[in-house]
Every structure is written in C-alpha cells, then in structure tokens.
Amino acid sequence: MHSQQRRHQYLAALGVTSWLPRAELAGAKRSADWVHTFLHQDIPWDESDYEESALAEPISHTAPAPVAKSAPVTVASLQLTEPSPSAARVAEASSTKPNLPVADPSQGLAPVALTARQTGTPVAPFRLCFWLFKELWVVDSMPHQGRGQQDPAYQRLCANLVRALGKDAALTVPAYTLTWPMLAGATLDQGLEQARIAVEHKLKKYRQAQPAPKAVVLLGEAAAQLVMQRDEPLDQLRGLAFSYASDINAIASLSLTEMLRIPECKRDVWHDLQPVYQG
Numbered sequence: 001m002h003s004q005q006r007r008h009q010y011l012a013a014l015g016v017t018s019w020l021p022r023a024e025l026a027g028a029k030r031s032a033d034w035v036h037t038f039l040h041q042d043i044p045w046d047e048s049d050y051e052e053s054a055l056a057e058p059i060s061h062t063a064p065a066p067v068a069k070s071a072p073v074t075v076a077s078l079q080l081t082e083p084s085p086s087a088a089r090v091a092e093a094s095s096t097k098p099n100l101p102v103a104d105p106s107q108g109l110a111p112v113a114l115t116a117r118q119t120g121t122p123v124a125p126f127r128l129c130f131w132l133f134k135e136l137w138v139v140d141s142m143p144h145q146g147r148g149q150q151d152p153a154y155q156r157l158c159a160n161l162v163r164a165l166g167k168d169a170a171l172t173v174p175a176y177t178l179t180w181p182m183l184a185g186a187t188l189d190q191g192l193e194q195a196r197i198a199v200e201h202k203l204k205k206y207r208q209a210q211p212a213p214k215a216v217v218l219l220g221e222a223a224a225q226l227v228m229q230r231d232e233p234l235d236q237l238r239g240l241a242f243s244y245a246s247d248i249n250a251i252a253s254l255s256l257t258e259m260l261r262i263p264e265c266k267r268d269v270w271h272d273l274q275p276v277y278q279g
Contacts, residue, residue, distance in 0.1 A: 120191025123180070126222040128199065130176045131158055132206060136167045136276070137213045139227055141220020141255045142177070157256050164270070165277045172210055178202060199226045207245075215276045216244050219269075220255030228252070239272040251276055 011017070024030070131138040138158060159169040178198065181190040218224040221234035228242050228250060237252040244250035253272035254265055 120189055120193045123190075123192040123195050124222075126180050126195075126226075128178045128180075128223055128226070130178070130202065130206070132172050132175075132210060133162050133213070134168045134170060134172055134211075135214045136162055136165065137206070137216045138162070139216065139218050139223040141222040141257075143257055144179075153260060154256055157259060161256075161269075165273060173206075176202070196226055196229050203227070212245070212248060214248070214279065216248060216250040217273065217276060218250055218252040220257070223255075224252035238268075239274075241275050249275070249279075
C-alpha cells in the first residue's frame with residue numbers, strides 16, 4: 001500500500017493523475033481489499049521513504065531510432081506504365097493465341113461510291129416583282145442585282161403601263177419581290193422545279209386573298225417561263241394569250257427594265273399587250 005502511495009505522490013508531482021481500478025475487471029486478478037478504500041490523500045507525505053539517489057537520477061529519454069532517408073520520388077519510381085512482360089511470358093502468350101488471317105495492306109480498302117444529291121434542273125438566279133392592281137396583275141422579271149421596285153422611275157413606268165391599258169393603277173397590296181435562290185447552300189434543292197413551285201405558291205396565296213384579276217401580264221423571260229411553266233425563250237412566248245386559270249388569261253412581253261434601258265421597245269410591248277387593252 002505504501003508503495004502505491006509513493007507512486008501516486010510521485011505521479012502527482014509530475015502532474016499525472018493515477019487511479020486504481022476498484023471494479024472487478026473481466027479476466028483480471030482480484031484486487032486486494034485495501035484497494036477499495038485507498039485514497040492517497042489520507043496518508044501524509046513521508047519524504048524518508050524516498051531515497052535521494054533515486055530522485056537525483058535523471059530521467060533517461062530513449063532516443064528514437066534513426067529513420068532512413070527516403071529516396072526522392074521520380075516519374076520512373078511511380079511506374080505509371082505497366083512493366084514490360086518478360087520474353088518467356090510473351091512467347092507463352094503468343095503460342096496460345098490462334099493464328100488470325102492478316103489483311104494484305106497492298107490491297108487497300110474498297111472505294112465507297114458516294115451518290116451526289118440530286119438538285120434538279122439548275123435555274124439561273126432571278127428576281128420577280130409582283131404588282132397587284134384591281135383588274136390586272138403584273139409579274140415583272142427584275143435584274144438579280146439592283147434596286148428594282150424601289151426605283152421611282154421603275155414604279156412610274158409600271159403605273160403608266162397599267163393606265164395605258166385602261167386599268168386602275170391603284171395597288172391592292174404592296175408590291176412583293178421574290179428572290180431566287182432563297183437560301184444559301186449548294187446542297188439544297190433550289191432547281192427549276194422548286195422555283196416554279198415557289199412562284200405558283202405565291203400566286204395561289206394571292207388568288208385566295210384577293211379578287212381575281214381580268215388578266216396577268218408577264219414581263220420578261222423569267223416571269224413568262226416560271227408562271228406558265230414553259231421552256232421556250234421569250235421571243236416565242238411574246239404576245240400569245242395563255243389560259244392561266246378558268247377565266248384569267250396571261251400574256252408575256254418585255255420587262256420593265258428593258259423598257260427603261262431601251263425606250264424604243266415600248267412600241268413592241270404595246271403591240272404584245274393589245275389583247276389586254278381590247279379585253
């Protein structure tokens with residue numbers, strides 16, 4: 001008991017709290033009876049129980065074992081790639097693999113035939129201007145590049161032509177310009193057939209929304225060929241009355257642009273449009 005008292009006092013001087021187990025520990029030897037009533041404060045400090053030599057002895061500190069200096073980490077030491085197999089293992093693996101036929105590189109790959117997309121019969125770029133008057137519709141072929149209907153002289157000539165034919169020159173709807181091709185892209189189908197469909201679709205919408213005219217005047221080769229869906233040149237179509245609808249005739253002549261450039265051709269236009277004037 002006295003040895004335990006000295007032990008507790010020694011540890012207390014070092015700032016360490018010590019205690020003895022009083023409860024029965026599983027698998028441990030039974031503690032003595034005095035342990036259950038032991039309190040180290042009950043026994044006074046007895047300095048004679050300690051030997052000065054024991055207290056004077058310095059506490060030995062065991063130096064830690066030296067740690068071997070590790071080698072620096074390199075890319076090679078990380079072994080980022082799998083180690084190369086030995087020659088024996090490679091030979092063993094190759095002997096177990098079946099012999100597969102090897103293609104002859106000299107033969108090459110069979111060429112693949114690419115079929116070009118059919119874009120229909122090509123058609124030259126054009127612009128059509130639609131003028132809808134009360135009794136007369138005018139479809140004029142305009143240059144692909146230019147001001148067109150925005151030119152005041154162009155508008156005056158069209159209005160004067162309608163008045164000369166004895167019709168009212170007041171527009172029922174604003175003039176509309178159809179430019180072809182409508183989209184950019186060589187792979188798109190914007191050939192002759194699609195152009196005719198676009199022109200017919202525009203006129204069909206006009207017929208559904210506006211009163212039917214007495215005649216349709218087609219000025220220029222593009223207007224005559226696309227509206228009437230004919231392939232003949234303009235010289236063979238001029239002055240001929242075509243049946244556009246059940247009670248609507250269509251007549252072709254020179255364009256407004258040609259009349260502005262060559263004023264003398266107005267006489268020919270007047271001759272071509274006589275069926276409209278007389279009707």
